[in-house]
Amino acid sequence: MPTVQVTDLKDGDFLLDVREDDEWQAGHAGGALHIPLSEFVARYGELTEAAPQDGRVHVICRSGGRSAQVTMYLVQQGVDAVNVDGGMQHWQAAGRPVVTDDGKPGFVL
Known part of the structure; x- marks a missing residue:
């Protein structure tokens, strides 16, 4: 499983958040693309439109389990994807x- 630590992420790295809507609304990383795991396959096209063509997709969830599933799927599709170890926690x-x-401070649900 390709994995990256939160501390290794740089500003501007493409981040895909696969948590559910209530988790996203409580708080998320600014600039992340949100596609919940439960809707991922149906909304896959949104990722292909938004992701940089020559860049890596950093996949994140609450703790790393759901994002690991999506990362494996993306790797199988030929996408340069890595799981963010430990997730939003x-x-x-x-x-x-x-x-x-709305840009106000949030929290991880």
Whole structure:
């Protein structure tokens, strides 16, 4: 499983958040693309439109389980994808900003 640590992510890295809507609304990484795992296959086209053609897709969820599933699927599709180890829990613990849709401080649900 290709994996990256939160601390290795740089500003501007493409981030795909596969948590469900209630988790996203509580707080997420600014600039992330949100496609819930439960809708991922149906909305796959949104990822192909948004993802950089020559860049890596960093997949994140709450703790790393759901994002691991999506990462494996993407790798099988030939996408350069990695799972963010520890997910949003590690993101928040590392002091990375967690925001709501209106830009206010959020939290990991």
